[in-house]
Amino acid sequence: MKLSVDIAGVELKNPITVASGTFGSGMEYDEFVDLSKLGAVTTKGVANVPWPGNPTPRIAETYGGMMNAIGLQNPGIDTFLKRDIPFLKEKDTKIIVNVCGKSKEDYIDVVERLSDEPVDLLEINVSCPNVKEGGIAFGQNPDALYDITKAVKAKAKQPVIMKLSPNVTDITEMARAAEAGGADALSLINTLTGMKIDINRRTFAVANKTAGVSGPAIKPIAIRMVYQVANAVKLPIIGMGGCMCAEDALEFIMAGATAVAVGTANFNNPYATIEIIDGIQKYMETNHIDDIHELIGCVK
Amino acid sequence: MSKVKIRANIIRQDNIATDIYSMVISASEIACQAVPGQFVDLYSGDGSRLLPRPISICEVDKEAGTIRIVYRTVGKGTKEFSTLTSDHTIEVMGPLGNGYTLKNKKAILIGGGIGIPPMLQLAKELDCEKSIVLGYRDEEFLSDEFRKYGNVYMSSDSGSIGVKGTVLDAIREYGIDGEVIYACGPTPMLKAIKTYAMDNGIEAQLSLEERMACGIGACLACVCKSTDIDDHSQVKNKRVCKDGPVFLAEEVEF
Numbered sequence: 328m329k330l331s332v333d334i335a336g337v338e339l340k341n342p343i344t345v346a347s348g349t350f351g352s353g354m355e356y357d358e359f360v361d362l363s364k365l366g367a368v369t370t371k372g373v374a375n376v377p378w379p380g381n382p383t384p385r386i387a388e389t390y391g392g393m394m395n396a397i398g399l400q401n402p403g404i405d406t407f408l409k410r411d412i413p414f415l416k417e418k419d420t421k422i423i424v425n426v427c428g429k430s431k432e433d434y435i436d437v438v439e440r441l442s443d444e445p446v447d448l449l450e451i452n453v454s455c456p457n458v459k460e461g462g463i464a465f466g467q468n469p470d471a472l473y474d475i476t477k478a479v480k481a482k483a484k485q486p487v488i489m490k491l492s493p494n495v496t497d498i499t500e501m502a503r504a505a506e507a508g509g510a511d512a513l514s515l516i517n518t519l520t521g522m523k524i525d526i527n528r529r530t531f532a533v534a535n536k537t538a539g540v541s542g543p544a545i546k547p548i549a550i551r552m553v554y555q556v557a558n559a560v561k562l563p564i565i566g567m568g569g570c571m572c573a574e575d576a577l578e579f580i581m582a583g584a585t586a587v588a589v590g591t592a593n594f595n596n597p598y599a600t601i602e603i604i605d606g607i608q609k610y611m612e613t614n615h616i617d618d619i620h621e622l623i624g625c626v627k
Numbered sequence: 628m629s630k631v632k633i634r635a636n637i638i639r640q641d642n643i644a645t646d647i648y649s650m651v652i653s654a655s656e657i658a659c660q661a662v663p664g665q666f667v668d669l670y671s672g673d674g675s676r677l678l679p680r681p682i683s684i685c686e687v688d689k690e691a692g693t694i695r696i697v698y699r700t701v702g703k704g705t706k707e708f709s710t711l712t713s714d715h716t717i718e719v720m721g722p723l724g725n726g727y728t729l730k731n732k733k734a735i736l737i738g739g740g741i742g743i744p745p746m747l748q749l750a751k752e753l754d755c756e757k758s759i760v761l762g763y764r765d766e767e768f769l770s771d772e773f774r775k776y777g778n779v780y781m782s783s784d785s786g787s788i789g790v791k792g793t794v795l796d797a798i799r800e801y802g803i804d805g806e807v808i809y810a811c812g813p814t815p816m817l818k819a820i821k822t823y824a825m826d827n828g829i830e831a832q833l834s835l836e837e838r839m840a841c842g843i844g845a846c847l848a849c850v851c852k853s854t855d856i857d858d859h860s861q862v863k864n865k866r867v868c869k870d871g872p873v874f875l876a877e878e879v880e881f
Contacts, residue, residue, distance in 0.1 A: 348846070349841075349845070349846060350845055351845035351846075354845075355843045355844045355845040355869070356843070356845060358629045358843075359630075359632070371845075371847075377860060377861040377862050378860075378862070379862040379863070379864060380847060380850070380860075380862070383837055383838070383848075383850060383851075384837070384838045384848075385838070385847075385848045385849075385850070386678075386838055386839075386840050386846075386848040387838070388676060388677065388678045388704075391674070391675045391677070393677060393678055395840070395846075395848065397847050397848060400847045400860050400862065400864060401860060402859065402860045402861040402862075403861060406861050542677055543674070591677060592677075593841065593845075594679070594840045594841050594842075594846065595677040595678070595679070596632070597632060597720070597841075597843070598632070
């Protein structure tokens with residue numbers, strides 16, 4: 328049975344990775360999950376310098392999901408290269424580093440610092456709804472997305488995945504802009520911007536006022552967008568947005584995703600990634616599927 | 628030894644005060660490792676509620692392989708837990724976080740509201756002279772169980788129990804002294820204790836609370852402001868779930 332998939336020339340032993348920001352660099356989940364069993368580990372976003380993130384409360388639970396406005400707190404590239412990369416290098420898995428920045432120069436700075444590192448893929452976060460500068464500003468305008476993609480591609484040594492925001496009118500327009508800019512793959516979707524009000528305190532449930540909604544409540548939107556984008560561009564897609572179980576992952580794959588990232592599910596079940604990989608294998612056995620590629624985008 | 632997530636049998640559950648429940652869970656893997664001040668994550672059986680509820684460990688029985696939690700029902704998740712009986716099981720992960728560092732020094736244990744329960748296991752394990760100060764809104768719980776381990780002093784918002792006012796009013800009123808403070812309770816209480824401890828040159832270990840998602844230090848939701856640069860993110864944010872929940876007073880900013 329063949330579970331391995333190819334993302335921009337990088338072979339993942341199976342199609343399961345994690346959604347950036349839900350898994351750190353894997354250290355905290357190492358106690359629960361054999362990281363070497365994952366197709367790839369996608370790190371929390373890293374910037375050129377440490378970012379303190381947003382005030383608390385940073386999260387709230389929502390029906391069938393949650394919302395977060397962490398604000399990309401991260402240690403910056405120096406610490407990341409000293410601590411996180413050596414840790415991940417010891418694992419038999421692919422490394423996808425999520426890169427964040429406030430300006431084009433910030434992104435380029437991080438991408439260049441990663442060029443000689445044992446990193447397999449770069450995921451460029453132009454879709455975080457929780458930081459005021461940069462971030463989503465690049466991800467909601469096709470011209471800006473094209474420009475940042477092109478600028479990153481010009482400097483990157485590793486294949487580049489652009490992570491798309493669902494907070495746009497037409498995600499296929501953004502996908503095409505990233506493709507035209509030279510992106511090697513796409514990740515979608517980032518969180519949907521939402522808001523929750525605490526009626527007892529008569530204020531916002533999350534200090535940032537707005538926050539990104541994730542979890543199974545948003546999965547139908549994610550599936551629809553993966554399907555649309557898969558039919559609009561030729562790039563491989565890492566699908567994400569509320570994948571809780573193998574059945575969900577298979578939905579993403581059939582909609583057109585080559586790989587699937589597990590995010591919020593890790594908070595509900597730290598073993599979720601491994602259970603999803605096992606569940607996909609069982610489905611393939613039961614349905615006499617020899618190669619996962621028979622399922623990728625099989626629903627037209 | 629490490630954290631585990633298991634489906635555990637509920638041994639018993641009792642409603643011990645208005646909206647306050649005591650649940651005993653069979654979880655030997657957690658009980659054998661747990662130290663005072665640590666917490667567990669409890670998971671809802673309802674798929675619409677995905678995030679675990681962090682709840683402090685009130686008591687540990689290593690021989691019986693059980694842990695006891697005492698919690699307040701505040702939302703749908705904790706209300707769901709309160710309906711469970713010994714016929715049910717519950718998913719639990721733990722033990723989580725760093726507990727108190729037990730010192731062989733004259734101690735003041737301070738619990739405020741739903742910060743009272745974790746002080747019980749601490750009171751049991753601290754083998755030294757100790758005063759126990761419990762702050763309530765207007766309804767007492769667990770105080771009889773504390774009396775087995777030390778002198779208990781109380782305060783309440785209404786004045787219906789002990790001194791009218793805060794735990795610090797009780798400390799001043801009764802002239803309680805000690806060389807180390809162990810505290811858990813609402814943020815304004817901890818802030819006041821920090822000031823009191825610093826002013827009086829007393830070591831204070833404070834257990835903080837913040838909204839959490841992963842419970843293990845990965846998601847960076849539950850940070851608190853720290854005095855020094857933290858190891859994880861190189862900013863001044865420590866993770867309550869992993870670096871805490873117990874911090875030295877001088878480590879955290881309120």
